[in-house]
Amino acid sequence: MNKVLIIDDDKELCALMKKCIEHEGMIALLANGGIEGLQLVDRNKEKLTLVILDVMMPDLSGFHVLKKIREGSNIPVLMLTAKSDEEDKVSGLQLGADDYLTKPFSINELMARVNSLIRRYTTLNPMAETDNESVVLQDMLIDKANRTVTVHDRLIELTGKEFDLLLFLARNKGRVYTKKQIYTQVWDDEYAFDDSNIMSFISKLRKKIEPDPEHPVYIQTVRGVGYRFNKEV
Template identity: 75%
Template sequence: MNKVLIIDDDKELCALMKKCIEQENMSALIAYGGAEGLELVSEHDSAYSLIILDVMMPDIDGFQVLQKIRETSNVPVLMLTAKSDEEDKVAGLRMGADDYLTKPFSLNELMARVNSLIRRFTTLNPTSTIDINNLTLKNMVIDKENRIVSINAVPVDLTSKEFDLLYFLASNKGRVFTKKQIYTHVWAEEYAFDDNNIMSFISKLRKKIEPDPEHPFYILTVRGVGYRFNKEA
């Protein structure tokens, strides 16, 4: 059974969304704030088929919650906002949100988006298998526990940081990350890194994993923004 996590401080709206979701033969959990939501994600990080996430919450805003979720999970995230500001939507999508819904919205539209996102995640993505220790992608296997990467069953010699960088991007395939976000996640410290060094790491990694480094298949450049791992991989 598909399980949906709702993170929103509007208790009345949460009750309505939960009822609609359960009428579609899915289960729903509710967190009435960002901190509580992150606890539920941490406790059951692979249990959810979708997270519905409100932007404006009193303790931790939705963008911060999304950023923490994307450190460990590629679960689809549908963001809710009372604002119609295009910049907010673009920011959320660039940080890894899968879709956006502006309040007020109809419950029919909500459920249409919920079903679409879950269907795309669980049904239309059969070529890759993602679990906590291994990523099985097109022609590539990444063994997190043993820190081994193989392409067409041939091991690839990566440095420790190259492995971390590859695993981070591959485990969030299709998500666009800025150089700052990549550094913060992979180096796990305050951003104080020259963008040229990030580009150098990407270039070296491409030379080791790409069939044609001049025309990358796995790690794609998003001009003016950063990088993403090919969702078709």
């Protein structure tokens, strides 16, 4: 069953969103502040399907909460804001938000966004729910069990971390990650982060898997943000 975490200091709005989400047959958890929200994320990290996150909260801003979530989780995040400022939306999206909704909004629009994000995460990205299957792409096969990669039926020799990096990006194709997010997920370590180290690994990996490393097909650079695996392959 899908489980949605709502983080918003507006208790009346939280109660309304909770009622609508539960009406759709989902479980809704409530947090009336950023600190409480992060605690619930930590306790339910493997069970959450979506986070609805308000930007303006008195204890921690939604941007701070989102940044902390993205350091250890790829769960979809729908951000809510009372502002229509484009700069706020850009900031949220660059930090890893998946969608944005400006207050006031209709419940119908909210639920449409919620259902769309959940469908994309659980149906169109089935690797988010299973940890053992191979990743099958148009011209690439990533065999997780045997830790092998073939491109155009050619076996590619990768180091252990190169394989982990490729698998992580491919399992979450279409999603944009900062260098620090990649480091935290692949190296499982939030310390000793080195921006140039990630760039070096990406460069080496591209030379091995890309037909033309100067014009990559698989691993794309999102200027000013980070990297993503091409969702079209």
